[in-house]
Amino acid sequence: MINISDSAQTYFRHLLGTQGGDAIGIRVTAVHPGTPRADARLEFCENGDLLGDEWSLDCEGFTLFVDAPSVPFLDGAEIDYASQGTSSQLTIRAPRIKGEAPKGDASLIERVQWLLETEVNPQLESHKGKVSLEEITSDGVVRLRFGGGCHGCGMADVTLKQGIEKTLMARIPEITAVRDATDHSTGAAPYIAR
Known part of the structure; x- marks a missing residue:
């Protein structure tokens, strides 16, 4: 479903460690899915933030939760974290997030x-x-x-x-x-x- 690189998992573990409190994982949500404005949002989540219908991906030291309505748009996504010298970047590539044009047989x-x-x-x-x-x-x-x-x-x-x-x-x-x-x-x- 979603591929999270080892470096991204290490980065998420580090971020969660700095949060303290009750943060149990990271939640990813597709914002404005199926439109040209589509984007992915990452946020810390606690047990009280979860609706119970999320998909979960167990990683070493944390869980990535995927908002249920976002699942079709985030299927096949890749999350990576790369550092070069003093700069670093977290990237999410989600090829389906903007949706797919209807096929020729669509109404x-x-x-x-x-x-x-x-x-x-x-x-x-x-x-x-x-x-x-x-x-x-x-x-x-x-x-x-x-x-x-x-x-x-x-x-x-x-x-x-x-x-x-x-x-x-x-x-x-x-x-x-x-x-x-x-x-x-x-x-x-x-x-x-x-």
């Missing part, structure tokens, strides 16, 4: 969701905006709902037609159009007022 909904979460929404986040899938009609029309800074934004039409629609239609041939299902008059904090 249209899965493929649209994947593109929205991995390509469209990361770009909209710079304006504190986002879009969510409302529906896909039988004739291939995708209806989206804008949220955050995009809800009520004066540039939402441009974002939809020049960005989102072009991206979705270029990548998924079954899509015939992309429409906005948002009532922009109710936007509370638009990025650009209408």
